[in-house]
Amino acid sequence: MSNMVELLKELATVDGGAIESLCEGVRFFKDTKHVRRRPMLYNPGICIVASGYKEGLLGGRFFRYDADNYLVVSVTMPFECESFPSEDEPLLGLYIDIDMARLNDLIRQMDLHSGVADPGDDEYPLAVGPSAMDEDMKDATVKLLKALRSEREARILAPGLVREIYYRALCGSQAPVLCSLAKGGNSFSKVARVINIMEGRYSEKLDVQQLAESAHMSASAFHKAFKEITADSPLQYLKKIRLSRAWDLIVQQNMKAYLAADAVGYESPSQFSREFKRHFGQSPAEVMRGSRPA
DSSP, X not given: OHHHHHHHHHXXXXXXXXXXXXXXXXXXEEESSOEEEEEEEEOSEEEEEEESEEEEEETTXXXXXXXXXXXXXXXXXXXXXXXEOOSSXXXXXXXXXXXXXXXXXXXXXXXXXHHSOOOOSSOOOOSEEEEEOOHHHHHHHHHHHHHTTSHHHHHHTHHHHHHHHHHHHHTSTTHHHHHHHHOTTSHHHHHHHHHHHHHHSTTSOOOHHHHHHHTTSOHHHHHHHHHHHHSSOHHHHHHHHHHHHHXXXXXXXXXXXXXXXXXXXXXXXXXXXXXXXXXHSSOHHHHHXXXXXX
């Protein structure tokens, strides 16, 4: 992993945050200090860590992603995350968004619809999990990082190298989850489509019956599948999405709490403040004070 670490030292120039690369959908991250556990929202993607490690906690389940294990997130997922630099290196890594159209095209070309075991409708895999970082994935990642040092190589080579990383992920242990997304008739893909709807309409009034109808499932079957895939009930998940989006509005756009509450669908600013503090451990006012430059 040393080559990957050296490349990321050159590319990940923002400490304590993420920076966009020369290729759309690929970001670098770096932390020189320990980041305590807090709620995060991950979009569908592949998180590759070169040095240090991250720990995730979701529904009582713990997972670690580090130099030996990358993380695959198949649907937008809120979960708690903690970051640890190593003793002699910062936490360094990259996050690659998953483009579902490109992933589905690759699944068809690999003929994985029949070759990968379907989880079925009686057992639903969690939509996020680690996969072993084998030599092929390491090589593909290093090639991508090298290409991202040059505008010309990023433009010409990076899209194909991102595709190779998708391919390597489809050869790993999270392949069944990724392939389930492309199967239009199973419950996993139905729930995934509803999650996309919720992501786009989180500020609207949504109820479980309405969401179940969108999935063409009974309310009870939908609730069971949703809880097993995300570790949250639909309404708990929706609340976490709203609060995470409100955090972004407050921190990134310096939006006042009552405006952020309204923007994400809360009718009561006081209820928003209570639930925000319960979720993040800080009130909106405390977050606003902490995000202001000194």
